[in-house]
Amino acid sequence: MLLVHIFYLVLVKSIFVHSESFTSTTHLTHLFNTEVELSKQLQSYLKVEYERLDRIEKFLDVIKDEIRQAQGKEEIYFGNPVNAHLFIKHLTVDWYGIEEIVFDDTSKTMADNYLFPSYEDYTGSAVALMRLQDTYKLNTSEVANGEISTNYKSRKLSALECYDLGRIAYTNGDYYHTLMWMQEALDHLDKEINNTSPSRVDILDHLAFSTSQQGNHEHALVLTKEILRIAPDHVRAGSNKIYYEDLIQKKILNGNSDSSDFKSTPTIKKMDNINIKNQRPRDYLDEREKYEQLCRQNGSSINTKRQAKLFCRYRHNNHPYLILRPAKEEQLLDEPVIYLYHDTVRDNDIQVIKDIALPRVSINESIRDTYIERD
Amino acid sequence: MLLVHIFYLVLVKSIFVHSESFTSTTHLTHLFNTEVELSKQLQSYLKVEYERLDRIEKFLDVIKDEIRQAQGKEEIYFGNPVNAHLFIKHLTVDWYGIEEIVFDDTSKTMADNYLFPSYEDYTGSAVALMRLQDTYKLNTSEVANGEISTNYKSRKLSALECYDLGRIAYTNGDYYHTLMWMQEALDHLDKEINNTSPSRVDILDHLAFSTSQQGNHEHALVLTKEILRIAPDHVRAGSNKIYYEDLIQKKILNGNSDSSDFKSTPTIKKMDNINIKNQRPRDYLDEREKYEQLCRQNGSSINTKRQAKLFCRYRHNNHPYLILRPAKEEQLLDEPVIYLYHDTVRDNDIQVIKDIALPRVSINESIRDTYIERD
Structure with missing residues (x-):
């Protein structure tokens, strides 16, 4: 069968007379190096690519987990300031890292059509978390381990997440919180x-x-x-x-x-x-x-004597409608006087009011000025 | 803990007075849509990317398999014209498809530093394979199933590979081979x-x-x-x-x-x-x-009478060196006369000659002109 080989060469060459070609066995053997090198290059290309996709997938897993937990109960989920901070972190600094390794229009499409929080929101949510920590005298470990009591628990923070919180405090020159969070990270x-x-x-x-x-x-x-x-x-x-x-x-x-x-x-x-x-x-x-003391204060701190003065009653103020259906009044506090009226607005109406009001919520107040001004 | 929630808002807002921010629970709930959409986008991005890498990996597996088989025995591996054709196919049309989905400098690096066969080499190797098929009256199925006898077997061709061979014949207006290879593809x-x-x-x-x-x-x-x-x-x-x-x-x-x-x-x-x-x-x-008859002809077709005239002998032609060590001469054919000399050049010397000659091999002949001219 050596003949097959020789005549194969002859035949191939007869087609390509006067033109460069690589069809002789000798030339193929030289081209073989091309294939060996190509194989190496593609191998390392795939390695880098799979690592890249792995990073994206890890990020996706984190936000999918967050979505699964928060969906349908966003209000109580974000009511936990640790959850709120982590959520903002995912859509800012974490996403910035992923955005630059997603090589198509996904990033642009998202940026053009969807609202994202800013970097300032990220640092702001961290600072807010630390102030809350001070106000309620919360132990750093409790915050970091999701042990603060809210309607929806937060998860345990990773060393990196603690470190990132410490970094924000550090950048703000707040060594008091840096010390706490870096110790926690360690x-x-x-x-x-x-x-x-x-x-x-x-x-x-x-x-x-x-x-x-x-x-x-x-x-x-x-x-x-x-x-x-x-x-x-x-x-x-x-x-x-x-x-x-x-x-x-x-x-x-x-x-x-x-x-x-x-x-x-x-x-x-x-x-x-x-x-x-x-x-x-x-x-x-x-x-x-x-103000922080007031925040920490709860019902139990009112003494029995003061509590005895607080009572519930039906009130109608001689209004014809209220005589038929008196308002259920409950006094919550004597100083300052705070009343709570039960069953005044129907649940459906509450929902309508919330639906109208929520998109326009924009609280504008300053604690330092000790007054609250609402738009 | 509703208080925590309310004061969290108050605190956050106290930091961002006069600036747009997304840190209220209501705003976070709106931003939640961003995260849900981002999750969907990344999910489908990853799907597309994994499919792309999967295509590259399949190609890599094919050439890695080829390298494993050919390495160290390139001469005999490429001696099989089916292997030679498939090899050229991988480095031309198959690679063209992969090249455009490799999004980095790999393609450029390869093209700049390594020799690749041309598209004409690809079609040429297919045409050569078909001529060989005619010359040796090889059954298409045998060629397609790797059953032609050479030093190194080729693998069974896929339907797509048979189809591609048929396509080349079709493009050349060669319906004789198109019919064979399309039937084989089916x-x-x-x-x-x-x-x-x-x-x-x-x-x-x-x-x-x-x-x-x-x-x-x-x-x-x-x-x-x-x-x-x-x-x-x-x-x-x-x-x-x-x-x-x-x-x-x-x-x-x-x-x-x-x-x-x-x-x-x-x-x-x-x-x-x-x-x-x-x-x-x-x-x-x-x-x-x-010429094709001659190619198909082998030793067994020479009749006994003619074969009887062929013999081996020691020849020295009175040359002093050859008297000491005569050449081992074997007559292979009478018409035309063909002699084979055994043990004339040592194996080491053969290797040296091959090493020097191989890089310069460039056969230039034409069967139609019935003469073989060698550079």
């Missing part, structure tokens, strides 16, 4: 199985800086040493270590070292650092304290 | 499990046209009726049916109908159509017949 990172992001060094770096800003130089030194243990070449940590050691040395020499600062030596573990100083910045008016 | 299509491509109608359409061109109007009519059974709205088949019926009617009226044309009524089945006329076109010189 805590979650240790418990996560795939703790690839954020890096431990990044968290420690932010944590060391914020704790030193809050006056805990010994704590900052411990954290900085931990950074250097993981990344011995970390330049800033290297110089910070000297800086903190210097500060502590001076404090001891000046006799300013207050042994009550730490009942125990600070470590990187959160549990051991209950005595770390973390003073809330005094950047707010005194009345905020009062 | 045969393979029936045996394939996922016979989605090519469509049965497409094959039948080509088959009907080529068989009518070869004079089998009854066969063409049967095939056309089959097309209309599958696709009743097929416009060309509709008018062709009338045309063929008309032709057959006229033939009967003119008494030209030769009952020996068909020993049985033709059907769409290949087995039943052994009597279909398929005359090879007389577009070649008479000497091709002689």
